[in-house]
Amino acid sequence: MTGSPDLPDVSDLLERAQVVALPMRVRFRGVDVREAVLFEGPSGWGEFAPFVEYDDREASRWLASAIEAAYAAWPDPRREVVPVNATVPAVGPDDVPAVLARFDGCATAKVKVAESGQTLADDLDRVAAVRDTMGPSARIRVDANGGWSLDEAVEAIGKLAAYDLEYAEQPCATVDELARLRKALARNGIDVPVAADESIRKAEDPLLVARLEAADLVVVKVAPLGGVARALEIVEACGLPAVVSSALDTSVGIAAGVALAAALPGLDHACGLGTVSLFERDVARQPLRPRGGVLVPGRAEPDREALAALAAPDERQRWWRERLVRCHALLADGSPR
Template sequence: MLPDLAELLRTARVVALPMTTRFRGITVREAVLFEGPQGWTEFSPFVEYDDDESAAWLHAAIDFGWREAPEPLRDRIPVNATVPAVAAADVAAILDRYPGVRTAKVKVAEPGQTLADDLARVSAVRDHLGPEGRIRVDANTFWNVDEAEHAIHALAPFDLEYVEQPCATVEELAEIRRRTAYMGVPIAADESVRKAADPLAVAQAGAADLLIVKAQPLGGIHSALRIVAAAGLPVVVSSAIDTSVGIAMGAHLAAAVPNLEFDCGLGTVAMFVHDVADEPLLPVDGFIPVRRPTVSAERLNALAADADRRQWWLDRLRRCYRVVERATAL
């Protein structure tokens, strides 16, 4: 059952969390938190997403707040560090925020930077993690096929675990996977899953070796689990720069995935200066626990967005609710 909009608005709090390092073009992450029968939940689509795309994120928030999570198969989740497109000299300080983590996801193909910048950053990560560390890189669709082939060839000596979304389309992913098969570097799909009209198309086309799944963009834990089961590929459960509340949603998803083979991208609370939870879901010994965090009223007040941003988000919540309501009625 879809809760009334008034029920969502009654406890809705809009927060603005400053970040330690610029990431994905932002220095402050905004989110709406509200409380359901199961606890606090989060609605935080990126500001540039339209209402139709953002509605899946609201459906996920309602799913986590009003529906019991699946029975967990594990009580803690191994996580990776996230290294933004920083200078090589700044890598060590970034990785030090992730104690005990053995895996790093490194942003590459940043607009305005060069492959030389990427190589220097990945080299610094390898030096910090040592030969046993695991490195995955994420191009966020910014390479064409030829650029991706050249870059993967240059980066392969750093023993990559996989390359995430090197190109934009399913057809390009299939082509780059074919071209680079001899290097033995797996291809992962992210945007081709969470932003696609058909999240299973990339698996059906044989265009990826594994999938990146995120609870909010895929409509919630239960929806994401159906996609995982239907795809039949290994998955990495990741986040979208969520607060501890959204990370808890991702952790409950990861806890319910059978045969979780990879460290998950759920350590990103380390990217915030402050978080909404009394005990933020930060990595400890390379893991985060599977639990719903207690949200502090004091922190909500301290991190509250200004009046204009609050109104912007609540108006967006109302619009997205109407999209969810129409979809639910079908």
């Protein structure tokens, strides 16, 4: 069965739930330790790991995705491998080579920019170091996570364009700003495509981006959209090229992202699914880290010893279980969609 399964009883999920805490190699998106709830169902393992600041309504989509993974089947893949990009956090330029070395064979890099407390000069130095390390043939994209105003984005992208950007991901926070930015870049002769991420996965109306012509492509993440089947529906409805990315998932969550990328009708860009390399240790027997720049579709199987070693402290176990119960109640009430 593909698509949305029947909602399992919350007691069943709680009985199966394993709460883990994975230390990061490098601070990323303000996170030093990534927490997640994993549970096994008849189809395999699912992952429930919305960021702690998300409210229950938003987080319940992540639970729907985890339930789909554990209790339903994913679509058949259209391709045998999925190309993957390296991910470079907001590190100094001297640290860039060591970060890139963790992503075997990746010919594309996504570079975090617009980090709080840093400057455009920091971003330029980081992107320059990536270009120097990877060479002229590599693809480089930047991700601002909506951190720039419209004017700041025009200035920053104009300067970063010197490093031959593949695209700029979510340079501004709102869909309206993205639409105006595309026009401003065109007026200024800055040939850098705009990608929408948060404007898809955090939006009440993820199709607004396409209607307002606010992006050249969309970045989709399985968990925030409610699962592989729902993400496929959104990509099809948007009618724009898609890049599949992760949300600091363990290998269990990454497997869902790879399933989506493998099922897309077209895939012209490397996907942001190599972030397991940012963890000191993963939960899987065979962590889903890129080899030769690609990942292979398939389920991730957690290692029981790793689950025990990475178990979250008791107070965090309680916090996540209570959150799961609240989000399950929202799903039982029929929201969100």
